[in-house]
Amino acid sequence: MADSASPACSVCAKSGGEMHQCSGCKAKYYCGRECQTADWKAHKKACAAAPKWYDKHRLCQDGTTHEGRLELITWNCPEKGLGWGACFADESDDLKTKFKLKFGGDEAKFFDYWPQGFRWTCCGTDAGMSYGCDHHGSGSRPCTCDFCKMGKPLPNGIFNEKNPFEARVDPQTRP
Known part of the structure; x- marks a missing residue:
């Protein structure tokens, strides 16, 4: 029976x-x-x-919204020393066990405990950060941030530029 x-x-x-x-x-x-x-x-x-469990997390503090889905980070990034759940590689197995045993594999409950272990698929932004969407028009529709409203996506190279203040000339040595 x-x-x-x-x-x-x-x-x-x-x-x-x-x-x-x-x-x-x-x-x-x-x-x-x-x-x-x-x-x-x-x-x-x-x-x-x-409706998805993460819909309530789409809106950012600045009014922008994420269009993607929240994805649990389940891969390792040895270059940065990160493991499953975007934690330090040596803590990865413990966090994975906690997800399975304590939270029963429930992503919504695990998100409340470890939001930085998730990322938005529309922009790759860490779900623990709620200050704005960073996809700048690369999604199926532009986000609502100022950069997208201007209609000009930020060039990829901007993230690799050196800080202009690092090369500042010392005023005492200026001719």
Whole structure:
């Protein structure tokens, strides 16, 4: 007899055992990959339209908005010494374990604990920073910041320019 508290598969109606929730909308359950794949064509549009847990985080303090989605950083960046969740590489395994055990893999709850472990897919901005979207027109629609309103995206090279104040001449040595 199947456990009545356990959700049923959205495709084959099988209940009991390990069920997997749709990671996009969290509205549907599947008994396995085969059922989820079989349902995807019919479910795709509804899943995309469903509210997402991170929608409440789109608005920035300066009034700009993010159009992308919040993505948990699950890769390592050895050049910067960062690991899973954008933490120090040597703390990566502990943070990953905490995400799975303490937060049950729930990204919304983990975001409240570790927002800097997420980034916006529209601009790459660390989700822990809420002072503005940095995609400057590279998304499907321009963000609402002043740079995009001007209609001129910032050139990529601007981020590699040296600080003009570093080369300041000492007034005492000026001719």
